Amino acid sequence: MEREKVAIIGAGVIGGAIACAISDDFQVTATRRKIERLSPLAERGINITSDNDKAVSEAEVVIISVKPYQVIPLLKNLSNGLKDKLVISFAASINLDLMQRVIPDSRVVRAMTNIAVQVKEGYTVYSCGKNVTDSDKNVITKIFEDMGEYEEVDEQHLDVLTAMAGSSPAYLYTVVEAMIYGALQVGLPRDLALRAAAWSVIGASHLLLSSGKHPAELRDMVVTPGGVTIDAIYALEDGKVRTAFMKAIRDASLKAQRLARDACDEAERQLGKEN
Ligand SMILES: NC(=O)C1=CN([C@@H]2O[C@H](COP(=O)(O)OP(=O)(O)OC[C@H]3O[C@@H](n4cnc5c(N)ncnc54)[C@H](OP(=O)(O)O)[C@@H]3O)[C@@H](O)[C@H]2O)C=CC1
Numbered sequence: 001m002e003r004e005k006v007a008i009i010g011a012g013v014i015g016g017a018i019a020c021a022i023s024d025d026f027q028v029t030a031t032r033r034k035i036e037r038l039s040p041l042a043e044r045g046i047n048i049t050s051d052n053d054k055a056v057s058e059a060e061v062v063i064i065s066v067k068p069y070q071v072i073p074l075l076k077n078l079s080n081g082l083k084d085k086l087v088i089s090f091a092a093s094i095n096l097d098l099m100q101r102v103i104p105d106s107r108v109v110r111a112m113t114n115i116a117v118q119v120k121e122g123y124t125v126y127s128c129g130k131n132v133t134d135s136d137k138n139v140i141t142k143i144f145e146d147m148g149e150y151e152e153v154d155e156q157h158l159d160v161l162t163a164m165a166g167s168s169p170a171y172l173y174t175v176v177e178a179m180i181y182g183a184l185q186v187g188l189p190r191d192l193a194l195r196a197a198a199w200s201v202i203g204a205s206h207l208l209l210s211s212g213k214h215p216a217e218l219r220d221m222v223v224t225p226g227g228v229t230i231d232a233i234y235a236l237e238d239g240k241v242r243t244a245f246m247k248a249i250r251d252a253s254l255k256a257q258r259l260a261r262d263a264c265d266e267a268e269r270q271l272g273k274e275n
């Protein structure tokens, strides 16, 4: 069976990861302006070009993975070619309504994922525009399945989910790095410290998801009275780690919402100028 053709416009960090994750099941063409940086994708059999128009014209599905401020100008440039196509944007903060105003004749999906797509273990959340069909949904879920876990959500949650799902690996790497440094301080070899921290994150996550238990209950099961863990928990509470994480998620969510407002204001200015 002929594989569906997908164009990925802006194959940088996340677009490149998506290209690799779906390339067994879809015929992928990846674009960016600095085409020489796409050679690792070409080595994996992915078509590469810096010609967005050509990539779009040959594709049935178009994935947009440029920076948020580049999305609206890009969609305007490509609007003729995008007519009647399914367009999936992974850009933070650029909402469905805004994209739909610029490409009214396309079927638009807004999605957020994370860097674990590189190992096909991303977590993708998405919302569909009004005219997305059931057959589009089949294609969308096939793409997202190749990237890891996925679920459809109400668009109103996508800015907070950018902070929770899209950005989360960065927070976890910060935690893991700090844990490794703690272990180095008391003499554990570097590679052993890294494996201990990373496998603990994976195991703890799987247990959390499969047990259905609240994280506080699971934490309590680890804390042996008079034992080792309680001294770590005491130090973490003393360092206000929970407040720090709550602030981090709140601030990142507010930033996503502010970027969304700025993008709308800028688009209004541009669209106003054209009318
Ligand atoms: N990084 C992450 O973990 C995640 C990022 N995102 C979202 O993905 C988007 C991209 O982020 P990220 O991958 O980190 O950023 P990158 O800068 O790595 O990727 C953006 C890419 O877009 C390319 N680009 C810019 N303009 C054009 C154009 N006109 N035509 C074709 N390609 C173009 C750039 O390459 P060149 O300059 O060579 O053209 C660059 O490679 C953002 O909107 C972000 O919100 C979503 C989820 C997770």
Ligand SMILES: O=C(O)[C@@H]1CCC=N1
Pocket: 092, 162, 166, 167
């Ligand atoms: O930092 C960002 O804006 C993007 C969105 C989620 C992850 N990276």
